[in-house]
Amino acid sequence: MGCIQNEDGAMLAAAIVLLFFVSLFLFTIVSWHDSLQRTYDSLETYYDNETVKIMKRGG
Numbered sequence: 001m002g003c004i005q006n007e008d009g010a011m012l013a014a015a016i017v018l019l020f021f022v023s024l025f026l027f028t029i030v031s032w033h034d035s036l037q038r039t040y041d042s043l044e045t046y047y048d049n050e051t052v053k054i055m056k057r058g059g
Helices: 010-057
Strands: none
Touching: none
């Protein structure tokens, strides 16, 4: 347990900085995934609407 003691607080500061960067990375990944999912949803809606238009024309 003697190696865990750090009176300067460097380990705490390093842990907080690491937590910040990991959280930022995860937020970026989730945000990118959400944006990609919205793009796929809008494409699906577009093609559904186009399919309905074609079916209503009878062709």
